Amino acid sequence: MLLVLLLSLAVDGQMFGTLKSPDFPDPYPRDTVLRWNLSVPDGFRIKLYFSHFHLEPSYLCEYDYVKVEAEEEVLALFCGGEETDTEAVPDQKIITSSRNSMSLLFSSDFSNEERYSGFMAHYSAVDVDECSERTDEDLLCDHLCHNYIGGYYCSCRHGYLLHFDNHTCRVECSDGVFRERSGEFSSVDFPSPYPKSSACSYRIEVDPGFKLLLQFDPRFEVEDHPDISCPYDHLKITTGSKEFGPFCGNQPPAEIQTDSNVATVFFHSDNSGENLGWRITYTSTGSKCRAPEAPPNALLTPVQSEYSFKDHIVVTCSPGFTLMKDGENLDYYQLECQSEGSWSSSPPQCQKADRGGDALCFTSSPITAHISLILIN
Incomplete structure (x- = not known):
């Protein structure tokens, strides 16, 4: 009776190494199953290639084969010694894992018609450039991504702060008070996408007796949800005891005529999305x-x-x-x-006007003097 050799070898943390079929370069034994589980540190992938490969050929590699797997996905299945329509050989192929682990499975059946020498494979850890592999749908960093061997880190443009998640960039935006009778303000970087993970508060405070009118720029875009009202990003406005909003979506709110000289605009953004934001123009009218x-x-x-x-x-x-x-x-x-x-x-x-004390003035002449005397007498 034949004894099946079934082994599983774990190779953890090594940055490179060599794998060989049993007894290599002598012919490998029959009825053997051998698996190598490879892993390297986070931030690396595994690159694998074969310098020698000679296994029993079979249709779709049903007899002897080498299978390379990663993340429960078959990356390659090899057998034989030459490429055919139903058999694949490594040749000069380089196989790379998507993450930091990979397994190689060697299996031989109960018989070999010839003597097959097996294989020799080599693996090494390859640094992952996370920054160059990011996509617009899955950004690693909001602003700047810096790769180093074994990992990466994020930083933000001037004026922004790195969020505690070490990926998104937020802003401090709650210090502004607008006291002029008219003006405008907007989300940060409008009409470019506003920062994530931020809570902004803007206060308008004009003289008592004036009432504020708020109008929105037609370019209004705040992250929305098709079924729930503004669960992610939203804009709220409070004036005295009244609250307007929350507002989100792609349609600007109608103008808001308040009965107050004070208004607070609060804007919240979560850690996802790329939306243009908003701009508000305000004016104030006094009592008539x-x-x-x-x-x-x-x-x-x-x-x-x-x-x-x-x-x-x-x-x-x-x-x-x-x-x-x-x-x-x-x-x-x-x-x-x-x-x-x-x-x-x-x-x-x-x-x-009071003209009391004013006197008429006459020019002195013999005739007028004579008339004056007569009048007196």
Whole structure:
């Protein structure tokens, strides 16, 4: 009775080595199954090639064969000594694993018609250039990828911070307060893709009495989900006790007319996606004051049908009249439209100028002097 030789050899951590069929270069034994399990450190692949190969030929390698496997996938199946339609030989082929492990299985059946010398194979660890093999769908690093022997590391462009996952680049974007009555701001790098894994907060704060109006750029693109409302990236806006959003997708929100002079825009992004982002333009309008009625003989400048918060009107009088306010004679008086929509005061009155103490003057001549004397007598 024949004894089947069944062995499994583990070769861990070695960067190179040689594998031989049993008894090589003498003929290999019958009924033998021998497996080599190869592994190298992470960050490397295994390259395998044969310098000698001579096995029993058979249809589709049914008898004696060498099988190379990795990740439960058959990379190669060899037998015979020459290439045929049904048999493959290694020849000058180099076989490379997709990861850091590989196995080689040698099997011989119960008989050999001739003496076959077997094989000699060589393997070595090959550094993986992870940076050059990345794809747009599966980026290893958001910004910069640096390869070294056995691995790689990521870094970010100036102004960004490397996230704790060591792959994505985030930004600090919560310090801005906009106090001008109008302006605009956007997601970082708009209209280029915004940073991942970031939480940004923008605050608009104009003078009390003004109300904010927010409008979105038509180019609006925030990561979306077909079935769930904004589970990944989203934009939210709060004004006083009101909240607008969350917003995401490819359609910009309608303009938002607020009843507040303060608004906070919060934007959250997760660790995936390449979307263009958003831009907001804001303006502010003040409370309205109705045009006051001008007192008699008074002039109001400028003349408008309606005035807004912090608008001014200057009151003056027509010639021959004096502007009086609280018993004081003024050259002009200024009114201001206030936050609640009323004027700071009512317009003062214009009074006729006081000409008391003025005397008529006559030129001196004999005739006038004579008339004066007659009148006196």
